[in-house]
């Protein structure tokens with residue numbers, strides 16, 4: 001077995017663990033009430049001693065998100081951008097203004113992991129266009145003439161899921177409006193390159209910082225919806241958190257099935273994990289550049305963001321970082337693209 005296979009199998013097992021005995025976990029403000037005196041003292045001490053990962057009480061957005069129309073006027077570019085992919089297929093993107101945000105999660109955030117800290121101020125100095133949806137199967141097929149998505153081959157968790165993945169069953173071309181899945185990081189990068197050639201603009205994956213900045217859209221809470229994310233707001237594995245009737249979620253949902261965030265981006269939380277351009281390093285935040293961080297210069301794992309239909313809600317938190325080797329292509333992984341503003345057409 002190669003290292004990559006090991007990674008692949010490990011990850012599938014971790015997904016199995018995720019789908020194991022459910023625990024009652026709900027991202028809500030209730031945990032504040034359960035904070036112990038010791039916890040409060042520790043938080044106060046960390047603040048006093050200047051601990052860079054000091055717990056902070058989650059709260060409302062730090063500020064209103066930068067106004068997209070205002071930024072478009074200032075930059076002399078359109079707020080909305082539509083790329084024509086050919087064959088009547090198009091892709092909608094929207095202007096994400098430059099700005100600053102607090103990247104990562106506070107120590108007090110429920111279910112956070114250490115790699116989400118320390119929270120640090122990041123400046124996104126260059127505005128960019130971002131796809132308002134993950135790349136769909138239709139778009140992917142139009143650009144690459146292939147559709148690796150495995151969705152319709154998966155009919156049940158216990159019986160078929162891992163077998164389907166491992167057998168690499170032939171993909172079925174269905175769900176034109178569902179996000180493309182089963183794409184490796186390299187597949188996503190190739191798509192960007194092919195689309196760049198087709199539209200004559202630089203299309204690329206977002207950096208991890210750009211992704212979180214765009215996801216938050218001015219919010220500082222666990223989700224861009226506040227401290228909670230409900231099944232009516234995103235596609236994630238609600239059955240993990242609540243033992244309710246019904247099966248495990250075995251399908252993605254068409255993009256745009258849920259309301260967008262304040263910047264008009266749909267599906268940032270859940271549906272499919274999204275590849276970022278960056279290598280993953282759990283320690284990166286300790287030494288991240290403050291302006292336009294691009295991640296480590298090398299590595300063996302790539303960053304995935306936003307959680308997925310199969311994963312519990314904690315993976316969908318705005319700050320949650322996930323990672324996997326470039327090679328494996330799972331049916332819970334997709335991506336969305338960005339176009340740099342200076343490269344965007346004037347229409």
Ligand SMILES: [Ca+2]
Pocket residue numbers: 134267268269270271272273274305306307
């Ligand atoms: Ca997503």
